[in-house]
Amino acid sequence: MAAKTTINEIARLAGVNPSTVSRVLNSATAGMISTEQRKKIEAICDKLNYRPQISARSFVTGKTYKIGLISGYLEIDLTQPLFALYVKGLCNQLQANNYTVTLISVNTEEKKREDEILSLLRSKIADGYVLGAILLTEKIKQVLHQSKTPIISLNFHAPYDAEGFSTVIIDDIQAYRDIWYRIPPGMKIAYVGPDSRNTKSKLARVKEAACLNHIDTSSIDEIFFPVKATSFLAGRTNAFEFAVKNIKKLRGYDLLWCPSDFTALGIADALKFAGLKPGKDIFLIGENNIETFPGFTPNPWLSTVFPQLEKAGEVTARLMLEQIASGDASEQRIQVESVYIPRQSFPKTIKPRTKI
Amino acid sequence: MAAKTTINEIARLAGVNPSTVSRVLNSATAGMISTEQRKKIEAICDKLNYRPQISARSFVTGKTYKIGLISGYLEIDLTQPLFALYVKGLCNQLQANNYTVTLISVNTEEKKREDEILSLLRSKIADGYVLGAILLTEKIKQVLHQSKTPIISLNFHAPYDAEGFSTVIIDDIQAYRDIWYRIPPGMKIAYVGPDSRNTKSKLARVKEAACLNHIDTSSIDEIFFPVKATSFLAGRTNAFEFAVKNIKKLRGYDLLWCPSDFTALGIADALKFAGLKPGKDIFLIGENNIETFPGFTPNPWLSTVFPQLEKAGEVTARLMLEQIASGDASEQRIQVESVYIPRQSFPKTIKPRTKI
DNA sequence: CTGAAAGCGCTTACAG
C-alpha cells in the first residue's frame, strides 16, 4: 500500500509481466490476452483503484490526449449559448474517448500572444485544435495551417472564413426549405433582423432555399434595423424597441421571419404590447431554439430553426479523433443539418403550400 | 534538420551536456548556468524553434501543467457572462505560467459520470481543480475533498456551499456600503428582484452593509416577483413584464435597487414606457456591470456593482499555482471585492448621506 | 558552473 501503484506493482501482484498488464489496460490490445489473465488483472486494478497515469502514457505514445480549443475572445465565445452547447458536445464526446478539451486563450496584445501560441503549438500541447470564432491573426492561422496536426473550425454560414482548415458546417438550408413548404402561397412575408452581416447571410440562404423549392421570393420584404449593440444579450430589447416604433409597418405582414429567436421574441413582445396576438394575427419564425436553453422558459412557443450545435460538437470530436488515429489531417467538410421546429408562433395547422 | 529536435540535439549542437540545456530552459535553474553558455544555448533553441515537449516534462516532474475546470452543466456555467470572465482571467493567468485549463464536463447519467470523474482524478489529469457551479454529487465532492490536490471553488455569496475546499469569494459588502453612503436620508427605497434564493441572499448583504454603516434599513421595501424562467437570458424581459404590470407601485419609490443589471434594465424599460425618466424621476441600481460586456452597449448608463470576476480568475490561478508549488493544499479563503460604479441611473451628483 | 548517469511509468516491436 505504501508503494505508489504503478503498472509494475500490478504486474508483481498478478504475477505477470508489466507488458501483459499494459495490454489489458488498452482496449486495442486487450484482445491479445487470455480471458483468465485479463479478469485477474482487471480485478487487481479495480481493487487498488489503479488507472494508468496519462502523462506517462502521453510521453511514450507521443500523444497528449488533449484537444485545444483556441479562442480569440473567450468571454465572447463561451457566453454564446450555441457555442457553449458545441463545447459541451465536444467535451462529452472526447471524454468518452479518454480525451479532454484544453482551453487556449488568445486575446490581448496581439504580438505577444502570437508568440505564446506558437510556443504552445511547438510544445505539443494538444493532438489537435478546434477554432472557435475566427478572431485569430493571419500569422497564427498560417502557422496552424502549416502544422501537421488536425485543425477543425466551426462554421455557421456559407462564406468560409477558414479556408484550409477542416470545417464542421451548420447547414440550415434543409430547415429553411422545410419552412418554405409550410408557407401558404400569397402570404405576406418580411425577413426582419438587425442590420448585420449575419442577418444578410442568413437571408441569402433563406432565398436559396426558396429557389431550391422553386418558389419565387421577389415578394419577400427585407427589413434591417440598425443596432448599436451587437451582443445577443441585447438582441431582444433591440428588436422590441425597433418593433414598437415600427409597429404599423410590421403589422402589415402575415409572417415575420427572423434570423434569431431574440429578434423574434422582441418583436413578439412589441406585438403583444400593441394588442396583437402573435401566432394568430401574425406569425413569427425565429432561429436557434433558445427557448429550450436551460432555465429560459418552461413553455417554448416560438417556431424556430434548431441548429444542432451539441451534435456538431460531437461530430467535431469524432472527426478529430479519426484524424488523429489515422494521421491524416487533410481538409474535410462535414455538414450538420439544422431542424425546423414548428410551435405556436407559426402553427403546423396552417394550410401548407404543398404536401409535406 | 531531419532528426526531431530534442534536448539532446540542442546539446549536441551547442557542444554541451543535455542537462545544461535543461537548466537553461527552466527559469528556476537558469541562474546556475554562465551567461555565455546560456546565450549560446538560447540562440540555438531560437534558431531551431525548439520548445521542450511538455509531455516529457510532465512525465518526469510528475506534474501535468493543467488545471481542471469541473462543471456540472457546461452549457449553463459557460454562458454566464460573469463565469466566462472568470474563466478568461483564469486561463490567461495560467497561460502566463505555462499552465492551461482543461475542461471537465460532469453532466448526464450521474452514476456513470461519477466513475468517469474518479477515473480522471486517478489518472492525474490535472495538478489542481477549479469547481464551477457546485452541481456535483456528494460522492464526487467527497473524493475531491479526500484527494491531496488543491481544489478551489468560486463563491458568489455568503453561504459556503463548498465546505472543505479553498474558495475565492466575490465580496460585495464594500460596494454596498459605498452605495449606502451615497443614498441621502429619507429616500424611499425598494429592493426589487426575482423571487429567488440569490435575490434574498443579496438583499441580506445589502442590509448587512447598511448595518455596518449604522443605517437603519427598516424602511427599505422588499419586492420579489415570481419568475417561471430562471436563466439570466430571460431576466430583462421578466423584469420588464413585471414592472409594466406594477408600474404604479414602483413609481412611488425614489430608488429601485436590483440584484442584477438585467432586472434593473427591464424595469428601466418599463419606466420609460410609462413616460418616466429613469435616472431623473426615479433612480436605479443594478449589479454585474453587464453593460460593459463586449457588444452590449456603447453607452453604459446603469449604476452598478461590478464584481471583479476576471480578477477573481487571476487570483484563483495564482492561489492554485502557489498551492501546487508549495505542496500545501490546505483550505484557504480569498476575497475579491466588488466595486460600485456610479453612472447616470443614480448619479454622483445626488447629495450623499455623509461625506465620502 | 557543468557533466555523467539514473530514472520517471508506461508501450511496443521482437522473440518465443
Next chain:
DNA sequence: CTGAAAGCGCTTACAG
C-alpha cells in the same frame, strides 16, 4: 498468448 528489453525526452540528485 506472454515475457524480456529497449526506449520515449526530459529532470535532477550526485560528483567534480
